[in-house]
Amino acid sequence: MRKGAKIGIITGVSLAVLAGGGYGAYSLVGGSDSGAPEAKKPRTVVAEPPTAEQAAAGAKDFLEAWAAGDLGKAAGLTDDPAAATAALTAFKDQVKPSGLTLAPSGPATPAAFASATGTPSPTAKPSAPASASATPSAAGTGSASPSASAAPAGVLMGFKARAEFEGTNRVWDYNGFLSVVKMSDDTPAVHWAPTVIHPHLGPGEVIATQPVFAPPGNVVDRNNKPLQGASITPTLLTTLQDNVRKIQAADPGKDQSDAGSGVVITTADGKGATDKLFTIVEPKPAKPFKVTIDNTLQAAAEKAMADLGGKSGSIVAIEPSTGQVLAFANAPANGQNRAFLGLLAPGSTMKIVTSTALLEAGVNPDTVVPCPVKSSNPKAIPNSFPDAYPNNTLQQDFMISCNTAFIDQGLASLKPGALTSTAKDVYGIGLEWKTGLPNADGRVPDAGANKDEQAMQSIGQGKIQMNPLAIASITATVQSGEFKQPVMVADLPQQKAARNLSPDAAGKLRAMMAATAKDGTAKAVMAGISDNAGAKTGSAEATGVDTTNSWFTAYRGNLALAAEVQGGGHGADAAGPAVAAVIKAAGNR
Numbered sequence: 001m002r003k004g005a006k007i008g009i010i011t012g013v014s015l016a017v018l019a020g021g022g023y024g025a026y027s028l029v030g031g032s033d034s035g036a037p038e039a040k041k042p043r044t045v046v047a048e049p050p051t052a053e054q055a056a057a058g059a060k061d062f063l064e065a066w067a068a069g070d071l072g073k074a075a076g077l078t079d080d081p082a083a084a085t086a087a088l089t090a091f092k093d094q095v096k097p098s099g100l101t102l103a104p105s106g107p108a109t110p111a112a113f114a115s116a117t118g119t120p121s122p123t124a125k126p127s128a129p130a131s132a133s134a135t136p137s138a139a140g141t142g143s144a145s146p147s148a149s150a151a152p153a154g155v156l157m158g159f160k161a162r163a164e165f166e167g168t169n170r171v172w173d174y175n176g177f178l179s180v181v182k183m184s185d186d187t188p189a190v191h192w193a194p195t196v197i198h199p200h201l202g203p204g205e206v207i208a209t210q211p212v213f214a215p216p217g218n219v220v221d222r223n224n225k226p227l228q229g230a231s232i233t234p235t236l237l238t239t240l241q242d243n244v245r246k247i248q249a250a251d252p253g254k255d256q257s258d259a260g261s262g263v264v265i266t267t268a269d270g271k272g273a274t275d276k277l278f279t280i281v282e283p284k285p286a287k288p289f290k291v292t293i294d295n296t297l298q299a300a301a302e303k304a305m306a307d308l309g310g311k312s313g314s315i316v317a318i319e320p321s322t323g324q325v326l327a328f329a330n331a332p333a334n335g336q337n338r339a340f341l342g343l344l345a346p347g348s349t350m351k352i353v354t355s356t357a358l359l360e361a362g363v364n365p366d367t368v369v370p371c372p373v374k375s376s377n378p379k380a381i382p383n384s385f386p387d388a389y390p391n392n393t394l395q396q397d398f399m400i401s402c403n404t405a406f407i408d409q410g411l412a413s414l415k416p417g418a419l420t421s422t423a424k425d426v427y428g429i430g431l432e433w434k435t436g437l438p439n440a441d442g443r444v445p446d447a448g449a450n451k452d453e454q455a456m457q458s459i460g461q462g463k464i465q466m467n468p469l470a471i472a473s474i475t476a477t478v479q480s481g482e483f484k485q486p487v488m489v490a491d492l493p494q495q496k497a498a499r500n501l502s503p504d505a506a507g508k509l510r511a512m513m514a515a516t517a518k519d520g521t522a523k524a525v526m527a528g529i530s531d532n533a534g535a536k537t538g539s540a541e542a543t544g545v546d547t548t549n550s551w552f553t554a555y556r557g558n559l560a561l562a563a564e565v566q567g568g569g570h571g572a573d574a575a576g577p578a579v580a581a582v583i584k585a586a587g588n589r
Contacts, residue, residue, distance in 0.1 A: 041184075044183065045182070046182050048182050049153040049154065050182040054180070055157055056106070058077065058187075065077060071089055079190070087197055096165070097163040100161070101161070102161050105160050107155065107157060108156045108158035112158065113156060116199035159178065161176045176199065205266065205268065208264065209280065210264050214258070221290075222293060222490075223294065227293060227295070228299065229329070230333035231333045239438065241289060243437065248492075258286070258287075264276045265277060292324035292489065294326045294327060297317050297327040301328065304329065311565050313564055313566060313574070315578050316328045316472040317559060317560070318472045318486055318559075318560045320475075320479040320555065320558055323473070323484030324488075325435070328468075341438060341439060343440050344540065347459070347540030348551070351401065351406055352536055353429075356427075356501070357414050358410065358413055360422070360505060364508070365395035367393060368391060371389040371405040373386070377411060378451055381456075384403070394409070395511070406458045411451060417446045419457055420445065426483065428473065428497045429441070435492070436488035440465075443466075445464075468563055470562075471551070475513075478534070479560050514533065516534065517535040521537040521572060522535035522571075533583075548568075556586070559583065561583065
């Protein structure tokens, strides 16, 4: 005995090609009336509808041939044999039913078709043809007419489909639809459209049997506690779960033992939403969905953003040893996930990357690098303070965030493109990160020979764009000496940078950031938490805005953070206190 059938759930598919669309003068070869040895005339769709008897016969003959596995014959009974052959073959090969029963159910109404597809009711005479390429895959296929003519009228017919599968007594029942048109030789033909296969199938979509998983269980943080955090919205969480499932499903080494199987519709590129039509084998119950977030740090990050007094901002905390994201929060919490998706000039936090390039070019922390009032590039840039410090070292310039020193030394010591290559090869900026959530990759475009753009980029302005995720990752790389791509779920694949920081450069960068935390621009913010720590302040100008954006990044132990506050002023004014609050909540890690 077979158990109860499972009907495909109806969801919206934008399609108006079944009972009205995609028609035209399809050229199919037909016989000659006279029997004389003359060229065969093309067989085309005509505007006149078939009779009720013709429509019933056309539907019956097509369904019988399809169910019998005679796909060539079935395709020949349509107005687009090439597209029909490709789609019917793909259904056979990719859905893989062991048995298929197709029974005509008589005339159908446009309302029934619309209900099944989620589209407006098709009109009897469509106004324009629809097109979709015919490809030998399980994608929905259809062909545009070679020469469009007045749209003909088709007769909408229904049928009942039952598919059986090896290894289970479950059967898949669903209601199907097709439209029958009249051909120029006075015979009926099924108008080919993706929905003939299944009402949900649209052009460019694929129907196939694939592994399916149970809906995720309870979502827990890294400590197996129920996940909390206003910025981790239900929409973001759903996106994370979907993305993780897709990334893991694409991994051939991923354990599939918990998977069942089912018939699903997806986009041809696999990036769109999945429409599960029928479960063939039930998957095992899902385990809790564990993310890398630490609820304690998440709560501290949320509070830090709530304390901004209505300003927009974001913050990210990363574990340097693993790249795991421990917390992220946005202000407002229910707005854009700017912590991952924002793209803003990072200001002087970029001097970490500039310092890396200078150290690798032979400049040392104790090298004298004068800090003049204005830079030497054509469009001279000043500092945020009035005085010059001609005897400063590179480390002292870093501590006070001297723009002119970094600009002039960068122009003297760095080759064009050095910042771009350092950012990518050492810090992974410009690689395609798959964190589990949508993220905007940081951007450090090659400035070429433009001295002014080189100058601006060396201090985190110009065309450079970052977000707290990227800056926190840069600081995490300094702390650990190795780029670990940020992830939201522990076992996601991580991009690798071309090379690690050399132990010498990493040690010098940590010393420069530690000096900044203890005696530089970050001193007040880092008071009481500067042991085993380092920091860098930043403020970034934005076009048309008087108040700069506030940036701050720091590490302490196995924790790295970055924050930005739009219109927050200097780095220590707004972003700094937010970072410090999370560091204090973390304790000694």
